[in-house]
Structures are given as C-alpha cells and as structure tokens.
Amino acid sequence: MSQKVLVLNQDYSALTICSMPKAFLLVYLNKAELIAESTSEKLHSIHQTFPYPSVIRLNRYVYFPYKGVVLSRQNIFKRDGNQCQYCGSGDHLTLDHVIPKSRQGRTSWDNLITACKYCNSKKGHMTPEEAGMRLLRQPFKPSFVMFLRNFSGILNQQWLPFVGSKTEPIY
Template identity: 35%
Template sequence: MISATTRKAQSSAMQASVLALNKTYSPVHVISAKRAFCLLSKDIAEVISVEDGSFMNYDFGSWIEISELRAEFNERNELEDWILSVNFEIQVPRVVRLLRYDRIPNNTIKFNRRNIFIRDSYRCQYCQKKFSVKQLSLDHVIPRSHGGGMSWENIVSACRRCNTKKGGRTPSQAGMKLFQKPAKPSRNPVLLQQVKQAKYECWKNFVGSKELLTCD
C-alpha cells in the first residue's frame, strides 16, 4: 500500500514543470509532467536529456528503461521528480520535444495577479517588504478616479496597509514613493521564476534572452 507521504510526492511530481520544444528545438510551452507523459505515451513527443553538456533523445520506451536502470542502481538526486507506477519507476523529464510541431506560437504575457506579484518579487512597491500572496493586493499607481487604467505600467503589488494608506490618491499626493517604476516584463514572469530554480537549470540550454513562453 502506498503511504500518504508517497501519494503526496507523486501528486507533486505530476505537477512538476516540463519545457516543451518544437521540432527545431525552439521553446514553445511550459507544461505539466502529467501532460508531458501523455504526449510521450502517444509518441507525439520525445525526451531531451542534457547529459554532460550534450543532448540525448529518448522515446518513451527508452526513457522508461533508462529510469528503471537509474532506480535500480540508486542514481537519483533530490532535484529530480519520480513517478512510481504499478510496474516501474520513471523519472519526470525536464525537457520534451514535440515531434510534429514546427511553429512558434504567438506568445503573449498574461496580465494577471500572479504575473504582477512575480514581476514585483512579492514585494510591496511602497514599503519594500516581502509578503505572501494572501497579504498582497493590487494598487493603481494613478487611481481610476484620476483616469488610471489597468496596465502593466499602472498596476503594482502593495501590502494591504500601504494600499489603505494610499487610498484614492497618487503616490505624491499620499507622500509615498514607488520602489521601482512598473513596466511590462520582457519575458514570462513564471518562466523567469522557474528557470532560477536549480532543478530547472537545464532549461537555460534552450531558453534565450528574448523567448516569451506560454505556461499551461
């Protein structure tokens, strides 16, 4: 019987992020491990593994064999995610290549709360302190009553205390100063957050300075 701890780890592993490349090895999406395994099992994608500076290509069957050998010889590390099925263990790949997809999507950066918080590093743009998502709110730098709209250049993260203090005034009217000038990110904030993590470091081999990826 699988323990509750193991089930939790399995669920977490299935939600791990996987970078999807098109046929020409250009990055196009960030997908979940669950989605990646679905594509692999249907032979729509293959695993791209970065090994000692070189790229290795594996179909689903080969990846299962490689994973079983690594598991047998205990060649696993804490940065990896693993799935335990009924018949075998398999490592969650970090990168897959879509075998039938050669287009680059029309990528856009979604304007939403999550991306604003990530852009601002979860820091209130007035008191400069970091907060949890539940403790943060969105503030119109130029209030709506003054004609301020919903845009990357006019919305910032603010703690509830500072947001209340500022009220329906501009920062100068409230005697408050912005930590940094808000602007639209040049790259997807979610991708930037993930690529900084050690377990997604191999993505740097494929993601250039100007890629804008969609995240599922």
C-alpha cells in the same frame, strides 16, 4: 511526481510548462521527443525503466498566436515577488493603480503594482509622488519566456539553454 517539464515547440522555442506524467505520455506516444532527462530519477514499470523527462520538444509545430502573459492578480503578485512595492511588506497584499483610475489610469501591466492595504489606503487617489511614496521597482510587462524563467517558481538548470538565465535580457 510533482516535478514540472519544459515543453518546447518544434523550433525549440519555449511553449509551456507541463506535469511530468503529461510529458512522459507525449514522449511515449511519439508526439514529442526527449531533449533532457533527470540525472537523479527514473520512471519504473514492472518490466522497464524510462528516463524522467526534464525538457521535451513537440514533433509538430504548434501555432501559438498569443504568446503573452495574462494580466491577472496572481501574475502581478508573482512579478512583484509577493511584496508591497512601496514598503516591501508581504502581508495583506492588494493591487494598486500607480496612476489612479480616477485620473484615467489604465488597468495594465505598466500601471498595476502589488501594495499592502496600509500603503494602498495611504496613497489613496494620489500618485506616488503626491503621496510622498517611492516605488521599489517600476511596473513592467514581462515577456512570456521571462515569466516562465523568473516568475513561475520553477527553474531547472536543464532549462537554461532554452529560456536563458535570470541575468540574460529577453528580446
């Protein structure tokens, strides 16, 4: 029962991902409707069988003023695939400011990357160009839907009509 469920707002926009028990409860209490269900699993009680939710839609619109991805260490690691953006290593990971803080580099999505301890100390207080190091990928701020789709670690095929495929751009 560790499967996750995509929750859509009343206007069918992706809102969040929740646990299956919470999604089932929302549907059972008529606070949400079932949009897509698992074809391979069912929920059973003593007397009834219920569909196993995969996508649900809330019956009331939920105003969600900030629909962005929180800047955190774990989210930077997810965005960068848990690998150093200089050498590709997955060991001893830290965060690195592309433009060092000592040179007024900001703590932002566009300036933070995942780096291993070796590359981070080799770069030191220099820019990657000054240190003779190349970035594997430029840092960027992911959109909320992009983060749900690409970096949450969960992508159910039934979610694709609502969050798009990994190759589709997000506007």
